Amino acid sequence: MDNAQSPFLLEIRDVTRRYTLPRESLFRAPGEVQALRGVSLNVTTGRSMGIVGESGSGKSTLARLVMALEPPTSGEILFMGRNLHALPPDKLRAARRDFQMVFQDPYGSLDPRRPIWRTVAEPAAALEGATRAQQRERAAATLESVGLRADALDKYPHEFSGGQRQRIAIARALITKPKLIVADEAVSALDVSVQAQVLNLMADLRDHHGVTFLFISHDLAVVSHLCADVAVMKGGLIVEQGPVRQVLREPAHDYTRTLLESVPELVAPAGV
């Protein structure tokens, strides 16, 4: 299709998303919640975008829409120039190789009863129907690129530490050689020293594998470390966006300032 026309990897155009709440009374219409109230955002290839905001600000809803796991109520999302939510199911399925996701909980997102190679190879198997031997081979190569040895192939998730499990989840996202990885709080559950290893791995993928991240986190320090651009969300809206250094240096919105002030710095204030 018209891939070449769009300068952006991902274009989010005035997207809204409304959810209907469970009905509380027989005699009243069920309530609604506006998770997104008109969000527009462009992600350029090679410039990872961070999204920060509090719980309930709409970050994860946005991730689900970008992953085409559910449709927006209005607005459109263009990935490499194509409107994901208008694609027929088979085209969408094929398009998924280019955008993958890493979730927060490395325990919950790996099937405990499957050996690692099957979990890692699954996206490739689903998209390409490779043979068992090919799948194993690709899984081994991908695991290696995230810093795990090939002997991990036949192990099960419980045999790995939290950081290793998150590497496995990243390997699974990486196996289709995606252009975009949506990472939703992907390092939030990790210890500081493990988090540093995973962030370094993500920086390597960004620099050497041509992966652009849509990196969602409540942690401004982590976002600013990995991303070139940042968008600050509050109440279903993007209240501020721009290059990381500019937003950190001259926050324009009150809420961004509050967020910046709330990040505890490593220097003990006098008199504590």
Place this chain on the structure above:
Amino acid sequence: MPLLEVSHLRVDLHTHRGTAAAVRDMTFTLDRGETLGLIGESGCGKSMTALALMGLAPENATVSGSLKLEGRELIGLHDRDWRAIRGYQVAMIFQEPMTALNPVHRVGAQIAEPLRLHQGLTAAAARQQAIALMERVGIPEPARRADSFPHQFSGGQRQRIMIAMALACEPDVLIADEPTTALDVTVQKQILGLIRELVTERGMALILISHDLGLIAQNVQRMLVMYGGSVVESGPSADVFARPAHPYTRGLMAARPNMQHRLVAHRSERLPTIPGSVPDLFSLPPGCPFAGRCAFTEDACVTQQPPTVPLQGTHQFRCLRADVVLATP
């Protein structure tokens, strides 16, 4: 006499895999109005320390050493006697208020429960007291909200209710185990501000447990850095953050993404990482728990207990190769 005196505290966990030394040789004292932070990563023993201080160590654990509250030895205390201390003299705020609060009881009744049990207040008096506490921790319309259930509150408000419960009997020691991990940064700041305020106001002693360096830096006077069940460094927070001595403390501080660096650096640099992974508590080396991951490791580190090396004031760390480590910036 210090309010709380912990010396050579040790917690061994007996499991089918053998015995794990979850806490080894922990020593510290704490007085009224003082705030102490315990910092370390998962499995370092910080939460097990808290449970031991509450007399809540699991059944398969052996707690040894000494744990004195106002001079009274608590180790080996009968469970009945612990019940008179827990909640009354030592209270705890847990990490996840949604699991720590009973979902089927109204919050007012839950806050009032310790007041009726420990202070023998009547139901009506305990309720009044509970409402006053809710007001103090910043719940709007406390008289009405006392009849709400936990799920009707936001995460931050639930944590405020946990604090009200912990404060009900005016404990001497308040232990807060990752009290804000599940909360947004802005709410986190409010909750910690509230805890600090209450500690000062009521002359309590605070033990704040966290994996978050920033949180510890901002909220406590003294800190203990734990690794593999041992305290590897301790001292006034300002000193530890200004001049971290132990290679693990240094590694931990360097591994955290730094926004100040990002402001000046055009592109983020790689974060320094600590090679290897956390040791298995079942097979700790007899020497320093950090041996092997530490760049300064030599043979003796694995076999010999590291000595305590005093630095400026009360700042100290445990290391066999202190002279070499300290000479390295």
